[in-house]
Amino acid sequence: MNPSESRTRFNVLDIVRVFAGILLINALASWWFTSSPTWGYTGKYIDQRYLKHRLFGRQVTLTPQELRLRDGTDTSLPIYIGIGGRVYDVTASRHIYGPKGPYAFFSGRDAARAFVTGCFQKEDEFTHDIRGLDPEEARADIQSWQDYFERSSKYWYVGTVIHEPLTGDPPAPCDHQKYPHY
Template structure:
């Protein structure tokens, strides 16, 4: 029988009691890949909600209109008459239909109107990280950045290319 006098018993019991909660969280919220649609079903056979949008099959053919980093700043969500653009690795995406995410004052507006590749790769929302030069990213962060590029490519129209990326990443 277990003794309650051990100084380790409370942390051990707390850990054991937390396991069912961790399992429930894992079963309901874990997604192995952002590119896989959620196929989880609730007990009444209705699909569970996800915050990740599914890939779209109605995207326009990609454009390669040239943008400088300075020109891209016009599309930061501050002018409601203009679309919102986000560039990743020099590819410019129109994210206007997700104003609730990229619009002025919204959670990911830090990436609007710029190429914020480094910040996306680092999973950082710091303004100093939302820059185009991602050459210093390690292998793991570069993989994250590539995953974001793939995610955006399947969900947002490509409207152009950044033509004045920093030299360190211009040919990557």
């Protein structure tokens, strides 16, 4: 190339440089205005565990015993909760779902019945067994909770839990009101 000739094409390296420059300017402006390089966003889309799961992970299929190991007592494992056979990673809220958290009773199990009834006083309510409940109401409530966890900025779907067929009697009804009636 003659020194008097100018370069008139972009190559891949030029595109990478422009993109990196835009990202740097964006991060600096964000830091200036919000003291955060991500404009204050703290959700799952910048969580390294979520990104690793999305890029390299696969959906898990757990037994109830395997799910039970993910209740937060072993800090090297994520915290999972199950709702109607679907499993969600709630590790981002270890202070809520971890061993001393206010919702620790949901961790490491499929507690679909408790999500439907709202009864947290009886240990036998923390089960996937929804027999004895109104089927339509139970399905709607379970779907509502699944939607909540799937749309959450902190939690995400990781797979399923496979349950053995139910035997025996369903849990006795819980003696409380699901929602206050005014």
